[in-house]
Amino acid sequence: MAMSRDEVYEEVKEVLIDALGLDDDEVTPKSTLMGDLGAESIDFLDIVFRLEKAFDIKVPREELFPAEAVLNNPEFVSGGILTEKGLAELRDKMPHTDLTEFEKDPNVNNIADLFTVDAIVNFVEGKVA
Amino acid sequence: MRWIWIDKFLEFKSGESAVALKNISLAEEHLHDHFPGFPTMPECLMIEAMAQTAGILVGEARNFEEKVVLAKIKKAAFYHFVRPGDTITLHAKIDSIAPEAASTTGEIMRGDERIAQISLMFSHIDNNLSGKQFPEENFVFTDMFNSLLTGFVEDKTASEPSE
Numbered sequence: 001m002a003m004s005r006d007e008v009y010e011e012v013k014e015v016l017i018d019a020l021g022l023d024d025d026e027v028t029p030k031s032t033l034m035g036d037l038g039a040e041s042i043d044f045l046d047i048v049f050r051l052e053k054a055f056d057i058k059v060p061r062e063e064l065f066p067a068e069a070v071l072n073n074p075e076f077v078s079g080g081i082l083t084e085k086g087l088a089e090l091r092d093k094m095p096h097t098d099l100t101e102f103e104k105d106p107n108v109n110n111i112a113d114l115f116t117v118d119a120i121v122n123f124v125e126g127k128v129a
Numbered sequence: 130m131r132w133i134w135i136d137k138f139l140e141f142k143s144g145e146s147a148v149a150l151k152n153i154s155l156a157e158e159h160l161h162d163h164f165p166g167f168p169t170m171p172e173c174l175m176i177e178a179m180a181q182t183a184g185i186l187v188g189e190a191r192n193f194e195e196k197v198v199l200a201k202i203k204k205a206a207f208y209h210f211v212r213p214g215d216t217i218t219l220h221a222k223i224d225s226i227a228p229e230a231a232s233t234t235g236e237i238m239r240g241d242e243r244i245a246q247i248s249l250m251f252s253h254i255d256n257n258l259s260g261k262q263f264p265e266e267n268f269v270f271t272d273m274f275n276s277l278l279t280g281f282v283e284d285k286t287a288s289e290p291s292e
Contacts, residue, residue, distance in 0.1 A: 019203075042200040042201045042230065042250055042252055043201070045227070045229060045230040045232075045250065045252075046201060046203065046232065046250050048227075049224065049225035049227075049230075049232045052225065053224070053225070061227070061229065
């Protein structure tokens with residue numbers, strides 16, 4: 001049975017509240033996981049495990065959070081800035097993420113801002129569809 | 130694991146669940162200060178006991194090849210004091226396990242009475258810290274804890290059996 005986007009969002013929100021110890025009103029679709037919600041690296045795995053249980057899906061970590069592999073490849077990053085190739089790779093690997101803002105200043109330090117609540121909802125929607 | 134904070138396993142289902150037991154004794158020196166006149170087991174040491182129970186369970190699930198390190202306390206709720214002379218049992222279950230990490234849930238019981246609920250995340254650090262290098266030998270699982278598992282699982286840390 002297909003879930004509506006709202007249903008997916010509500011469930012994702014619950015997962016984040018539990019995983020990150022948040023209050024209800026802290027989570028919005030635009031919240032960034034690290035900047036706004038204070039997620040650290042181990043939390044990403046916690047979130048992945050919880051999403052798998054909540055939606056009964058398989059979430060390969062490199063699919064939901066593929067940036068690490070991109071950042072570690074010198075072909076994709078030069079002087080702390082993503083190369084054209086790197087951006088193309090991100091677009092390919094992160095279809096669930098809106099890269100418009102990031103492309104204006106593709107500094108690796110901004111990459112954390114790509115992990116938003118919306119991006120997770122998009123990802124899960126793709127999986128449960 | 131450089132020190133052991135559980136006394137023995139009662140049950141060990143590889144990759145699934147484990148039950149360990151710990152006796153609390155007034156001979157444990159920290160109880161003299163925690164608190165003078167009212168000795169109770171510190172909650173942080175209940176978490177340690179669960180981390181050892183669940184950590185060994187997670188380590189054994191991958192043949193002790195991973196360096197399993199406590200990475201996150203997802204939940205720790207305590208309902209009763211634990212006093213000298215008590216025997217507690219630690220019930221741990223693997224919820225999820227992946228190449229990089231594992232997540233466990235658990236309860237601490239005194240008989241039928243629930244003392245605490247403790248859910249943890251463990252990191253397999255070789256696979257999980259952006260390629261950071263660690264010493265090759267598994268400093269988490271030393272020989273010391275092997276005796277705990279005797280009779281429950283084959284000795285998987287021993288070297289290859291000779292033909």
